[in-house]
Amino acid sequence: MIYDYDVVIVGGGHNALVAAAYLGRAGKSVLILERLSQVGGAAVSAEAFAGVDAKLSRYSYLVSLLPPRIIEELGLHLALAPRTIASYTPDPATGGETGLLIANDDAERTAASFARIGAADDAEQFVRFSEHCRVLTEALWPTLLDPLPTRSEARARVLASGDERAQGVWDAMIEQPIGGVIEQNHASDLVRGVLLTDALIGTFSGAYDDDLEQNRCFLYHLIGQGDGRWDVPIGGMGAVSGELALAARREGADIRTDAEVVAVTPDGRVRFVEGERSEERAVTGRWILSGVARATLDDLVEAAGFDPTPTAVDAPTPVNPGGHPREGAQVKVNLLLSRLPRLRDSAVSPEEAFAGTFHINETWSQLEEARQQALSGRIPSPLPCEIYCHTLTDPSILSEDLRASGAHTLTVFGLHVPDHLLDGMDDGEARATLTRAVLESLDSVLAEPIEDVILRDPSGALCIETKTTRDLDHVLGLPKGNIFHGGLDWPFLEDDAPRETPAQRWGVDTGHERILVCGSGARRGGAVSGFGGHNAAMAVIEADGSPARSIQ
Known part of the structure; x- marks a missing residue:
């Protein structure tokens, strides 16, 4: 077959x-080939509210896992700003x-x-726990x-650090449910909850689930740059995708x-429908x-x-509690606010509290109670939520007039x-139901109703945009709204896993010889990282007979 391209990328x-x-x-x-009118997938910015000059990071919002090596090698002009506050959590015990x-x-x-x-x-x-995780x-x-x-090689690498805690850390984070070490080492219900949230975001897991999905989620939330810091992309997520698109076009x-x-x-044959006339076309690639x-x-x-x-492809489809195929759970x-809302806690200013991750109704017991409510078929109340205020670190996503007025964005993740x-x-009903649950959760910890400080667009509508799992499915093509494309894998192979092909060695195998996965469904996937894209490219280069590192 004579191929039109060396590589055709779907999405x-x-x-x-x-x-x-x-x-x-x-x-x-x-x-x-991208179905939508712009590239970037979930890492995009948009004017979410008609007639309001604010470019919000519509889906993804923070960056931790994007390696400096990718930024350097691709010549990306990106600024990632650190947050001075890690988190603030109102104590429900004192209202x-x-x-x-x-x-x-x-x-x-x-x-x-x-x-x-x-x-x-x-x-x-708490400090010691963080130090242990960094081992x-x-x-x-x-x-x-x-x-x-392999698993054994990864474990040996951790033990080679020479830290006497290494074996215990490996066992606690890789071999046993993460809930055990959190609960054993921390007495406070609130502190336990702050730690546990990193194991739950985007999953429908519990602290002690046997499948250890919560452990994998926890690991990916802490592994970025080796220390787990989460930075704000200056200019919003659209700046990240924009730079990557420029780099891709620059390379042809x-x-x-x-x-x-x-x-x-x-x-290697791909059929697609392009343009307003919906004419079907076909193209071929040596690799897909x-x-x-x-x-x-x-x-x-x-x-x-x-x-x-x-038959070469892996295991049965993983399921959530209740037998549902692995689904999104967020x-x-x-929100666009006229100003930050007042807190009930007079010892902390709103500017400090919202500068990091603002945890709402996320104590250890509240997280488990919410999960039990969901297992029984109810929307949790109060809904555990986390808030991020992009504009306290990067006001550039707002117009000069909005900045001067004191406006701020809030992203709430339930x-x-x-x-x-x-x-x-x-x-519509799903959005309304979940919007109400989120706003009620916010009101439970603030000194004033959040609705009192939400701006309105020129038509008079409140500046609220809600994205449910259904929206992620319909708009972004994420089945059941799963932001990880189905689930997270360990960043290593089991010792008996096949490693014969470049696709297997790089964690991008699909079971089809000429089709590789390059998105969040790669073994090292999820979040804005570039891992899947980099590793799929390296597998192709290696399979074609070139040293994968030769392009550095």
Whole structure:
């Protein structure tokens, strides 16, 4: 067969752009086909409220996992700003009149805040817990842009640190439910909850689940840069995708938007519908990279008349509690405020509290109660939520007039709302129900109703945008709204896993020889990282007979 391109990439998310840039640098001809009118996938900015000059990071919002090496090698002009405050959590035991403030650069104030909520004994344990986690994350972080180690190799790398705590840390984070070490080492219900949230975001997991999905989620939240810091992208997420698109085009990639792929054959033929006239076209590639979820890829292969699941492909579909296929379990609400709301805690200013991650109704017991409510088929009340205020770190996403007025954005991320809870609701009802749950949760800890400080657009509508799991499915093509394309994997292979092909060694295998995964469904996927794109590109380069590192 004479191929039109060396590589055709299905989907134009940030990972697809990373892959295209690396492959273009290696001399490959690359075509990206993106169904939407812009590339970037979930890493985009948008004017969410008509007539209001504010560019919000519509889906993704913070950056931790994007390696400096990718930024440097692709020549990306990106600024990522640190947050001075790690988190603030109102204490429900005092009705929010006190709270836990964790400052990144003020150990004394942080310790005093622990004491103020009656958790003085947990302050030192909290610091020690973070130090223990870094024994693992600092050892594994450098491996994420290399071929996958085996479990034994990854463990040996952690033990090679020489830290006497290494074996215990490995066991606590990799071999046993993460809930055990959190509960054993911290007495405060609030402190336990602050730690546990990193294990739950985007999953429908519990602290002690046997499948350890919560452990994998926890690891990816802490592994970024080796120390787990989360930064704000200056200019919003659109700046990240914009730079990646420039890099891909600079290296010669052909990027087509409004081009929906409808079928893929294992030998490299891709059918797609392009433009307003919806004319079906076909293109061929020696390699196909899939930036879409595995379930979506299976549908595309089946639409071409082929078996979507070759015998070489992994294990049965993982399920959430209750037998539901792995589904998203979150809601995201974007708000534009006239000013930051007042707190019940007079010892902390709103500017400090909202500068980091603002935890709402996320104590250990509240998280489990919310999960139990969801398991029984109810929207949790109060809904556990986390808030991020982009504009306290980066006001550039607002117009000069909005900045001068004191306006701010808030992004609220609600947990434990699995997709199946929306069964029987139309999209409008689902958004309204979850918006109400989020606003009620905010009101439970603030000194004034949040609605009193929400701006209105020129038509008089409140500046509220809600994205449910259904929206992520319909708009971004994430089945059941799962932001991880189905689930997270360990950043290593099991010792007996096959490693014969470059695709297997780089964690991008689909079971089809010529189709590789390059999105969040790669073994090292999830969040805005570029791992999937980089590693798929390296697998192609290696398979074609070139040293994968030769393009550095």
